[in-house]
Amino acid sequence: MSNQSVNPRTGEKFGPIFISTSPQAIDELVSQSVAAFASWSMTSPAERARILEAMADALDAHTEALVDIADLETGLGRIRLTGEVARTTFQVRAFAKALKADEFVCVESDPAVEGAPPQGHPSFLRTVRGIGPVAVFGASNFPFAFSTLGGDSASALAAGCSVVIKAHPAHPQTAQLTFDIATESLTQAGAPLGLIGLAHGYECGSALVTDPRISAGAFTGSRAGGRALFDLAQSREYPIPFYGELGSVNPVVALESALGDPKAFAGAYLDSLLMGNGQFCTNPSVLFVPENPEFLNQLQEQIAQRDLAPFLSHATKSLHDANREELLGSVVASTYVGKPAVGDGFYTSPLAVVIQASDLGDSLESIGEECFGPTGVVIVYKDIREVVRILSGMEGALAGCLFAQSSDENAPRILNSLASMCGRVAFNAWPTGVAVTVGQHHGGPYPASTSSLHTSVGTHAIVRFLRPVSFQGVPRELYDSMTKENGR
Amino acid sequence: MSNQSVNPRTGEKFGPIFISTSPQAIDELVSQSVAAFASWSMTSPAERARILEAMADALDAHTEALVDIADLETGLGRIRLTGEVARTTFQVRAFAKALKADEFVCVESDPAVEGAPPQGHPSFLRTVRGIGPVAVFGASNFPFAFSTLGGDSASALAAGCSVVIKAHPAHPQTAQLTFDIATESLTQAGAPLGLIGLAHGYECGSALVTDPRISAGAFTGSRAGGRALFDLAQSREYPIPFYGELGSVNPVVALESALGDPKAFAGAYLDSLLMGNGQFCTNPSVLFVPENPEFLNQLQEQIAQRDLAPFLSHATKSLHDANREELLGSVVASTYVGKPAVGDGFYTSPLAVVIQASDLGDSLESIGEECFGPTGVVIVYKDIREVVRILSGMEGALAGCLFAQSSDENAPRILNSLASMCGRVAFNAWPTGVAVTVGQHHGGPYPASTSSLHTSVGTHAIVRFLRPVSFQGVPRELYDSMTKENGR
Numbered sequence: 019m020s021n022q023s024v025n026p027r028t029g030e031k032f033g034p035i036f037i038s039t040s041p042q043a044i045d046e047l048v049s050q051s052v053a054a055f056a057s058w059s060m061t062s063p064a065e066r067a068r069i070l071e072a073m074a075d076a077l078d079a080h081t082e083a084l085v086d087i088a089d090l091e092t093g094l095g096r097i098r099l100t101g102e103v104a105r106t107t108f109q110v111r112a113f114a115k116a117l118k119a120d121e122f123v124c125v126e127s128d129p130a131v132e133g134a135p136p137q138g139h140p141s142f143l144r145t146v147r148g149i150g151p152v153a154v155f156g157a158s159n160f161p162f163a164f165s166t167l168g169g170d171s172a173s174a175l176a177a178g179c180s181v182v183i184k185a186h187p188a189h190p191q192t193a194q195l196t197f198d199i200a201t202e203s204l205t206q207a208g209a210p211l212g213l214i215g216l217a218h219g220y221e222c223g224s225a226l227v228t229d230p231r232i233s234a235g236a237f238t239g240s241r242a243g244g245r246a247l248f249d250l251a252q253s254r255e256y257p258i259p260f261y262g263e264l265g266s267v268n269p270v271v272a273l274e275s276a277l278g279d280p281k282a283f284a285g286a287y288l289d290s291l292l293m294g295n296g297q298f299c300t301n302p303s304v305l306f307v308p309e310n311p312e313f314l315n316q317l318q319e320q321i322a323q324r325d326l327a328p329f330l331s332h333a334t335k336s337l338h339d340a341n342r343e344e345l346l347g348s349v350v351a352s353t354y355v356g357k358p359a360v361g362d363g364f365y366t367s368p369l370a371v372v373i374q375a376s377d378l379g380d381s382l383e384s385i386g387e388e389c390f391g392p393t394g395v396v397i398v399y400k401d402i403r404e405v406v407r408i409l410s411g412m413e414g415a416l417a418g419c420l421f422a423q424s425s426d427e428n429a430p431r432i433l434n435s436l437a438s439m440c441g442r443v444a445f446n447a448w449p450t451g452v453a454v455t456v457g458q459h460h461g462g463p464y465p466a467s468t469s470s471l472h473t474s475v476g477t478h479a480i481v482r483f484l485r486p487v488s489f490q491g492v493p494r495e496l497y498d499s500m501t502k503e504n505g506r
Numbered sequence: 507m508s509n510q511s512v513n514p515r516t517g518e519k520f521g522p523i524f525i526s527t528s529p530q531a532i533d534e535l536v537s538q539s540v541a542a543f544a545s546w547s548m549t550s551p552a553e554r555a556r557i558l559e560a561m562a563d564a565l566d567a568h569t570e571a572l573v574d575i576a577d578l579e580t581g582l583g584r585i586r587l588t589g590e591v592a593r594t595t596f597q598v599r600a601f602a603k604a605l606k607a608d609e610f611v612c613v614e615s616d617p618a619v620e621g622a623p624p625q626g627h628p629s630f631l632r633t634v635r636g637i638g639p640v641a642v643f644g645a646s647n648f649p650f651a652f653s654t655l656g657g658d659s660a661s662a663l664a665a666g667c668s669v670v671i672k673a674h675p676a677h678p679q680t681a682q683l684t685f686d687i688a689t690e691s692l693t694q695a696g697a698p699l700g701l702i703g704l705a706h707g708y709e710c711g712s713a714l715v716t717d718p719r720i721s722a723g724a725f726t727g728s729r730a731g732g733r734a735l736f737d738l739a740q741s742r743e744y745p746i747p748f749y750g751e752l753g754s755v756n757p758v759v760a761l762e763s764a765l766g767d768p769k770a771f772a773g774a775y776l777d778s779l780l781m782g783n784g785q786f787c788t789n790p791s792v793l794f795v796p797e798n799p800e801f802l803n804q805l806q807e808q809i810a811q812r813d814l815a816p817f818l819s820h821a822t823k824s825l826h827d828a829n830r831e832e833l834l835g836s837v838v839a840s841t842y843v844g845k846p847a848v849g850d851g852f853y854t855s856p857l858a859v860v861i862q863a864s865d866l867g868d869s870l871e872s873i874g875e876e877c878f879g880p881t882g883v884v885i886v887y888k889d890i891r892e893v894v895r896i897l898s899g900m901e902g903a904l905a906g907c908l909f910a911q912s913s914d915e916n917a918p919r920i921l922n923s924l925a926s927m928c929g930r931v932a933f934n935a936w937p938t939g940v941a942v943t944v945g946q947h948h949g950g951p952y953p954a955s956t957s958s959l960h961t962s963v964g965t966h967a968i969v970r971f972l973r974p975v976s977f978q979g980v981p982r983e984l985y986d987s988m989t990k991e992n993g994r
Contacts, residue, residue: 128945
């Protein structure tokens with residue numbers, strides 16, 4: 019099998035043809051990854067930080083070249099992509115900073131307590147070490163921040179793991195260039211050979227997660243693809259953690275107290291909904307609004323004026339269009355349509371699907387299928403209890419939002435409803451825009467994440483790849499000589 | 507199906523017949539668990555601590571009655587069982603203490619940072635909440651500490667989860683009595699109805715892990731049973747975490763520098779190997795010793811003098827005997843035999859299986875099957891590199907031990923080999939005896955645990971049942987009014 023870049027603005031193929039990495043080559047990549055893990059995992063956190071910072075510097079220095087090719091392959095635009103490179107290297111440096119501050123990787127000392135058990139006990143040094151070589155799957159919609167050296171790779175590398183990356187077929191050149199820049203900088207900084215590996219082609223996904231030498235997987239993408247890989251990872255003779263972000267229908271609830279300026283609110287909603295052509299896992303998929311004719315008028319008027327942006331690929335557009343058609347066939351709704359799509363590029367006209375809460379009844383499931391693209395569901399409610407009922411029937415989500423005055427008597431109740439199904443709850447903010455910081459939780463109940471305990475964004479993401487080991491009665495000097503013995 | 511207690515010392519059945527909990531009754535238990543979770547999960551950590559402490563007090567007050575029935579059902583002896591009740595209530599109080607100190611459950615504040623992303627970001631309150639109702643599976647070998655209200659239930663309750671417990675069929679009366687005492691004390695202390703539930707019978711295991719309202723599972727037991735439940739949990743439409751401890755072949759390495767007193771060392775080894783008839787997941791399954799005729803003589807002499815203890819059940823004895831037979835059929839070994847087994851109770855003669863490391867070659871796998879009982883494998887090595895090679899071919903384990911002088915030049919290397927495959931590495935200590943403390947890690951790579959990131963013993967066990975939720979831009983007062991609104 020082979021793959022070539024496609025310009026989503028025109029539908030034209032361009033650039034080199036990428037032949038799928040052969041099973042033999044995958045085997046060799048994993049062998050190198052195992053060897054690299056043996057030394058990298060014993061490297062001190064400070065040394066790992068130094069090397070990761072060198073890689074971040076190199077990526078920053080090549081921002082323009084990276085953005086050039088990514089814009090051609092994804093159509094996401096230079097401004098967004100330039101920001102995404104900065105976000106990606108910020109992420110890498112955030113992990114480096116955490117390592118230097120001994121966060122997440124410190125040795126916790128639990129001194130001996132005299133006496134008989136259960137009160138008395140020997141001393142413990144609670145430590146962590148990298149779980150092993152990690153398979154990372156690049157996402158279509160973030161060619162940098164959730165791809166080759168995005169958050170999954172950065173957190174795995176920071177944890178002391180080696181990584182083998184599967185390039186996303188929608189941007190193979192971006193993946194290859196990112197990888198080449200990173201590899202050169204890592205080698206120069208003294209990282210072990212094979213610390214990162216890159217594979218192309220659909221087939222290599224299952225080869226990687228089923229390889230007995232791979233110890234974890236990380237994925238951002240479609241529900242079908244992610245679930246198939248999750249299932250492979252769990253059905254191995256030795257199952258491994260598979261951290262998958264499989265899509266999310268994110269609820270946004272507006273209370274009456276937040277709709278003081280319907281025009282501005284409609285504009286802000288469309289900004290979030292149509293950002294990046296709606297191809298965000300944090301897209302405001304379902305907006306709950308109280309009855310407000312002015313808001314709906316504004317929405318109808320403004321959506322018709324918005325410029326179109328292309329889908330990332332033909333496959334993304336096809337899936338979106340099919341899901342939207344299914345949605346429209348299963349609910350009673352008014353629709354507000356955006357500008358028409360023209361030309362051979364991967365465009366679809368934006369659409370707001372306005373449903374009365376009272377009409378939803380049994381069709382709750384139909385709003386549960388993610389329309390990954392410029393489609394928004396707006397649910398008009400008469401009574402806040404309708405919102406609570408509908409939320410309680412929705413699947414787990416990455417983010418939920420509440421727009422209200424903080425004194426609104428219904429605010430606590432809705433916040434709690436959102437928290438029971440989402441990993442992040444934002445107040446008077448749209449779900450798009452995921453801050454890279456220690457307080458972030460980018461996860462949530464399935465299918466938002468295959469592991470609701472973990473985040474893929476923010477420094478807590480590192481714990482996904484850290485396996486605790488407690489040393490009982492081991493003198494600190496002996497522990498230190500062990501890490502030195504095996505370190506660099 | 508039904509089940510009745512069996513006295514392992516005599517093989518005789520006694521006491522009431524337990525009819526398997528019906529599917530309808532399971533459904534009702536889970537419904538109550540869901541309702542209890544809704545209020546318990548919003549209870550403040552301090553309130554949960556108070557209620558858990560009341561339960562611990564009640565269990566302590568009934569120690570004698572609990573030990574009476576458990577001794578009849580398990581044959582583990584009154585001394586061990588009295589200690590185990592104390593350990594169980596100590597565990598519950600350890601979680602209560604952590605809750606009162608706001609450990610693991612605190613609200614982490616990440617203040618807003620001015621400026622554009624990625625540096626600038628809104629404020630976050632990073633919080634945790636109970637993952638949901640948890641299915642807990644009692645273990646055969648710890649009728650208290652890893653059963654009804656053992657570490658899994660205690661950590662889940664501390665996390666704000668409700669639990670539905672499957673009683674182990676080897677000690678149904680102990681399970682029922684523990685449950686009844688706990689339920690009465692919880693009710694008196696003001697816990698919600700249905701916070702804990704108890705089910706009997708083989709079939710209810712799969713009913714629980716596949717119930718869509720159950721959010722996690724916790725299990726200690728056999729590899730076959732645990733894996734079957736793990737597979738069910740992962741293949742659900744909405745997969746859930748399943749924390750299974752599926753058995754462990756624990757390596758113990760003695761270096762020459764530790765064998766100064768071969769007689770005492772042989773005695774200490776047998777103490778650990780035969781404790782509780784070897785029915786510990788931390789049993790010293792495989793002992794590596796340098797060539798030392800005096801040690802082997804002592805081992806042969808002393809094992810013949812040890813008193814026998816019964817297996818927990820006929821099933822446990824049968825599995826052990828079959829695995830031991832398979833082991834003996836696949837290795838070249840000398841055997842040192844204990845006293846013969848007599849009578850109708852569930853006894854098997856202890857056995858030390860002594861193998862030359864150089865004879866092991868391709869039969870590494872045969873020492874990989876756990877002989878859960880009074881069977882020890884002793885591997886005599888000539889060169890420390892043989893030990894490293896054999897360790898590298900072994901499966902993940904709960905605990906590995908090194909006996910050596912701390913200045914021994916081979917100590918760091920063996921410690922590191924052990925750490926690469928074990929969750930806990932003990933120095934100059936036997937693996938049996940798992941301290942309940944914050945520094946503990948009782949887990950390890952599969953099959954020691956289905957989740958090598960987590961421990962089932964010690965206060966860190968609580969994180970298995972805590973799902974993070976980040977509140978973005980939510981004022982602290984609003985967050986507090988939300989938790990109050992939904993609290994008790």
